[in-house]
Amino acid sequence: MHPNEALIDKFYSAFTRKDWQTMVDCYHDDIDFADPVFQLQGWKAKAMWQMLAERATDLTLTYGNIKADDTSGQAHWEPVYSFAKTGNKIHNIIDARFEFKDGKIIKHRDTFSLWRWAGMALGLSGKLMGWSSGVQNKIRAEAATGLEMFIKRKKLGPK
Numbered sequence: 377m378h379p380n381e382a383l384i385d386k387f388y389s390a391f392t393r394k395d396w397q398t399m400v401d402c403y404h405d406d407i408d409f410a411d412p413v414f415q416l417q418g419w420k421a422k423a424m425w426q427m428l429a430e431r432a433t434d435l436t437l438t439y440g441n442i443k444a445d446d447t448s449g450q451a452h453w454e455p456v457y458s459f460a461k462t463g464n465k466i467h468n469i470i471d472a473r474f475e476f477k478d479g480k481i482i483k484h485r486d487t488f489s490l491w492r493w494a495g496m497a498l499g500l501s502g503k504l505m506g507w508s509s510g511v512q513n514k515i516r517a518e519a520a521t522g523l524e525m526f527i528k529r530k531k532l533g534p535k
Contacts, residue, residue: 379479380446381449383479383480384442384449385442386402388439391425392437396428399429403421403484404477404478404482406418410484410486411488423526426530432457435457436455437454449476470487494512
Protein backbone atom coordinates (compact mmCIF):
# COMPACT_ATOMS: atom_id res chain seq x y z
CA MET A 377 0.00 0.00 0.00
CA HIS A 378 1.30 3.45 -0.94
CA PRO A 379 1.96 5.67 2.11
CA ASN A 380 -0.63 8.18 0.90
CA GLU A 381 -3.23 5.41 0.60
CA ALA A 382 -2.42 4.53 4.21
CA LEU A 383 -2.83 8.22 5.14
CA ILE A 384 -6.31 8.36 3.57
CA ASP A 385 -7.25 5.12 5.32
CA LYS A 386 -5.97 6.53 8.63
CA PHE A 387 -8.12 9.67 8.12
CA TYR A 388 -11.38 7.77 7.51
CA SER A 389 -10.63 5.07 10.06
CA ALA A 390 -10.26 7.84 12.64
CA PHE A 391 -13.56 9.36 11.54
CA THR A 392 -15.33 6.01 12.12
CA ARG A 393 -14.12 6.32 15.72
CA LYS A 394 -14.94 10.07 15.85
CA ASP A 395 -11.23 10.63 16.58
CA TRP A 396 -10.96 14.16 15.22
CA GLN A 397 -7.43 14.64 16.58
CA THR A 398 -6.05 11.83 14.42
CA MET A 399 -8.06 13.16 11.48
CA VAL A 400 -6.59 16.65 11.71
CA ASP A 401 -3.11 15.22 12.26
CA CYS A 402 -3.44 13.83 8.72
CA TYR A 403 -3.84 17.39 7.42
CA HIS A 404 -1.04 19.77 6.50
CA ASP A 405 -1.15 23.07 8.41
CA ASP A 406 -1.94 24.78 5.08
CA ILE A 407 -4.86 22.44 4.28
CA ASP A 408 -7.33 23.65 1.67
CA PHE A 409 -10.70 21.92 2.10
CA ALA A 410 -13.87 22.35 0.06
CA ASP A 411 -17.18 20.58 -0.40
CA PRO A 412 -20.61 21.84 -1.52
CA VAL A 413 -21.14 23.44 1.92
CA PHE A 414 -17.75 24.56 3.26
CA GLN A 415 -14.66 26.19 1.76
CA LEU A 416 -12.04 26.35 4.51
CA GLN A 417 -8.30 26.66 4.92
CA GLY A 418 -5.86 25.83 7.70
CA TRP A 419 -7.08 25.62 11.27
CA LYS A 420 -10.72 26.31 10.31
CA ALA A 421 -10.79 23.16 8.18
CA LYS A 422 -9.43 21.24 11.15
CA ALA A 423 -12.03 22.85 13.44
CA MET A 424 -14.79 21.69 11.07
CA TRP A 425 -13.74 18.04 11.46
CA GLN A 426 -13.58 18.46 15.23
CA MET A 427 -17.10 19.90 15.20
CA LEU A 428 -18.47 17.17 12.92
CA ALA A 429 -16.85 14.37 14.94
CA GLU A 430 -18.01 15.74 18.28
CA ARG A 431 -21.58 16.28 17.07
CA ALA A 432 -21.84 12.89 15.34
CA THR A 433 -23.73 11.04 18.03
CA ASP A 434 -25.08 8.28 15.75
CA LEU A 435 -22.58 8.36 12.87
CA THR A 436 -21.74 5.23 10.94
CA LEU A 437 -19.29 5.47 8.09
CA THR A 438 -18.14 3.23 5.29
CA TYR A 439 -15.29 4.08 2.96
CA GLY A 440 -13.23 2.49 0.24
CA ASN A 441 -11.88 2.78 -3.31
CA ILE A 442 -8.76 4.39 -1.87
CA LYS A 443 -6.13 5.08 -4.49
CA ALA A 444 -3.10 7.34 -4.17
CA ASP A 445 0.35 8.04 -5.51
CA ASP A 446 3.03 10.53 -4.49
CA THR A 447 0.96 13.61 -5.38
CA SER A 448 -2.75 12.83 -5.43
CA GLY A 449 -5.38 10.38 -4.27
CA GLN A 450 -9.05 9.58 -4.02
CA ALA A 451 -11.59 7.76 -1.90
CA HIS A 452 -15.30 7.09 -1.72
CA TRP A 453 -17.12 7.42 1.58
CA GLU A 454 -20.67 7.22 2.86
CA PRO A 455 -21.63 8.65 6.23
CA VAL A 456 -25.02 7.84 7.76
CA TYR A 457 -26.21 10.07 10.61
CA SER A 458 -29.13 12.09 11.93
CA PHE A 459 -29.27 15.76 10.93
CA ALA A 460 -29.38 17.57 14.28
CA LYS A 461 -31.76 20.34 13.17
CA THR A 462 -34.56 18.02 11.98
CA GLY A 463 -33.61 14.57 13.28
CA ASN A 464 -33.89 13.26 9.71
CA LYS A 465 -31.57 10.43 8.70
CA ILE A 466 -28.85 11.34 6.18
CA HIS A 467 -27.04 8.82 3.97
CA ASN A 468 -24.60 10.92 2.02
CA ILE A 469 -22.58 9.56 -0.91
CA ILE A 470 -19.26 11.36 -1.27
CA ASP A 471 -16.29 11.15 -3.60
CA ALA A 472 -13.08 12.67 -2.27
CA ARG A 473 -9.95 13.87 -4.02
CA PHE A 474 -6.69 14.64 -2.26
CA GLU A 475 -3.32 16.26 -2.88
CA PHE A 476 -0.33 15.66 -0.61
CA LYS A 477 2.65 17.63 0.65
CA ASP A 478 5.25 16.69 3.27
CA GLY A 479 3.47 13.39 4.03
CA LYS A 480 0.16 15.14 4.84
CA ILE A 481 -3.05 16.03 3.03
CA ILE A 482 -2.70 19.58 1.66
CA LYS A 483 -5.86 19.68 -0.48
CA HIS A 484 -9.14 17.82 0.11
CA ARG A 485 -12.19 18.10 -2.14
CA ASP A 486 -15.43 16.28 -1.34
CA THR A 487 -18.16 16.13 -3.97
CA PHE A 488 -21.78 15.16 -3.35
CA SER A 489 -25.24 16.30 -4.38
CA LEU A 490 -26.31 19.13 -2.08
CA TRP A 491 -29.82 18.84 -3.53
CA ARG A 492 -29.98 15.16 -2.53
CA TRP A 493 -28.59 16.04 0.91
CA ALA A 494 -31.16 18.84 1.33
CA GLY A 495 -33.95 16.41 0.47
CA MET A 496 -32.86 14.05 3.22
CA ALA A 497 -32.09 16.77 5.78
CA LEU A 498 -35.02 19.09 5.19
CA GLY A 499 -37.68 16.67 3.95
CA LEU A 500 -40.21 17.69 1.31
CA SER A 501 -39.10 21.33 1.12
CA GLY A 502 -35.52 20.20 0.52
CA LYS A 503 -36.63 17.73 -2.15
CA LEU A 504 -38.68 20.38 -3.92
CA MET A 505 -36.38 23.39 -3.52
CA GLY A 506 -32.98 21.95 -2.60
CA TRP A 507 -31.73 22.56 -6.14
CA SER A 508 -32.18 26.34 -5.78
CA SER A 509 -29.28 28.63 -5.02
CA GLY A 510 -31.37 30.32 -2.31
CA VAL A 511 -31.83 27.09 -0.34
CA GLN A 512 -28.24 25.98 -0.94
CA ASN A 513 -26.87 29.37 0.14
CA LYS A 514 -29.00 29.22 3.29
CA ILE A 515 -27.55 25.76 4.07
CA ARG A 516 -24.02 27.15 3.60
CA ALA A 517 -24.73 30.22 5.76
CA GLU A 518 -26.21 28.14 8.58
CA ALA A 519 -23.25 25.74 8.45
CA ALA A 520 -20.78 28.64 8.56
CA THR A 521 -22.60 30.17 11.53
CA GLY A 522 -22.61 26.82 13.30
CA LEU A 523 -18.87 26.42 12.76
CA GLU A 524 -18.16 29.97 14.00
CA MET A 525 -20.22 29.35 17.14
CA PHE A 526 -18.38 26.06 17.72
CA ILE A 527 -15.01 27.81 17.30
CA LYS A 528 -15.98 30.52 19.82
CA ARG A 529 -17.38 28.02 22.33
CA LYS A 530 -14.25 25.83 22.12
CA LYS A 531 -11.95 28.89 21.98
CA LEU A 532 -10.24 27.55 18.86
CA GLY A 533 -7.92 29.57 16.70
CA PRO A 534 -4.66 29.57 14.80
CA LYS A 535 -1.86 27.70 16.49
